[in-house]
Amino acid sequence: MTAFDAIGLDADDTLWENESFFRLTEAEFCALLGDHADPQMIADRLDRTERANLARYGYGIKGFMLSMVQTAIELTDGRIEGHRIARILDLGQEMLAHPVTLLPGVEAALDALAGRRLILVTKGDLMDQERKIAASGLADRFDAVEILADKTPEAYARVLFSHGLRPEGFAMAGNSMRSDVIPVIELGGTGIFIPHGMTWAHEHADAPDSPRLHELTSMAALPDLLARLEA
Amino acid sequence: MTAFDAIGLDADDTLWENESFFRLTEAEFCALLGDHADPQMIADRLDRTERANLARYGYGIKGFMLSMVQTAIELTDGRIEGHRIARILDLGQEMLAHPVTLLPGVEAALDALAGRRLILVTKGDLMDQERKIAASGLADRFDAVEILADKTPEAYARVLFSHGLRPEGFAMAGNSMRSDVIPVIELGGTGIFIPHGMTWAHEHADAPDSPRLHELTSMAALPDLLARLEA
Known part of the structure; x- marks a missing residue:
């Protein structure tokens, strides 16, 4: 548990x-x-x-x-x-001006996750990421937003430290095995891989052999997975 | 005081x-x-x-x-x-590869400020700012680093909130009247203007009429100014 x-x-x-x-x-x-x-x-x-x-x-x-x-x-x-x-x-x-289109199931998943401490962790251009977060209408759903230059174990460690979090109490969900899953598992946290049909080859990596790795087909299944892991 | x-x-x-x-x-x-x-x-x-x-x-x-x-x-x-x-x-x-040259008096000023809670607040490209912070050798001098898309009052307010700081207890020092001084004074903090001979015209602005505005000719004078304001 x-x-x-x-x-x-x-x-x-x-x-x-x-x-x-x-x-x-x-x-x-x-x-x-x-x-x-x-x-x-x-x-x-x-x-x-x-x-x-x-x-x-x-x-x-x-x-x-x-x-x-x-x-x-x-x-x-x-x-x-x-x-x-x-x-x-x-x-x-x-x-840089493209509209922000939410993926299916995202809003319902965020509804179901309300009450949890949620941190948006992304990488890329600061200005563009901030624009998309604002345009998504989802900013209020998150307790914090972290825009990183790269999603390395060191960068995640800094984020956890600044929020007073232990890796064991942190789960990260995302579509990149390389950026969202592996570095967090490496730190001792939980990595939840939610593949997207279209992902830059640079973000691909072999799945680590870890009991703290989980895979979902959609964000919609995230609230249930978390509840199950905590049961 | x-x-x-x-x-x-x-x-x-x-x-x-x-x-x-x-x-x-x-x-x-x-x-x-x-x-x-x-x-x-x-x-x-x-x-x-x-x-x-x-x-x-x-x-x-x-x-x-x-x-x-x-x-x-x-x-x-x-x-x-x-x-x-x-x-x-x-x-x-x-x-993007240029060497980082510290301004005169910076290291001595940081020595004299040791023990204070120091936050580096900058704007620009994430990757480039992180490179310069690392290359400067000064990263360890700071309790936190905040790289912002723009230095607006809202952005400063988010920084202060995330660090549990009140504006009245925060002083910001920098060479841009527009980005370092005015927004912090607007929030109720102290702004310390340290002009640099060469500053992009975009960063110029009229000095606000505020008792919380101070001006120095160099970082070297910052520790004494802070001590004087706290006396």
């Missing part, structure tokens, strides 16, 4: 759609460069550039925009025209 | 150099576009673009890079060559 003092919830692709906007933008980016290379080759180059830039840019749309610009220049040996770069910037700005 | 429960310190251009890197990069950007317009006109256009993009990009180097790319395209009516855009990206990446 475990008693949870607080529940952490990921945001992108756990509470609302996110990766689908990246994939739609990527498809437009590939079409924009269609006379220079085939779409799969462009997508692969972009993915490599994104990963190489992660340590400098971190996660989020601004870094993605800069990586698209860089990829376009490299793929065309610098022959890309200014108006196409302008189109790339427009694509990014559209992403 | 005031008793301070915690002291907030700004980072960029309060603890270490920052704006000078932006101005050096801006000068290189103007030189790069030198055959299209004169430097002052380019700098003005870039400044306008930066301000217009603030609500979407927030503060920080990534947004600055995107604004430079956009300005270059607009100023050249899209005729900018790919290799010059690549050079703009390089300039930004150099900024």
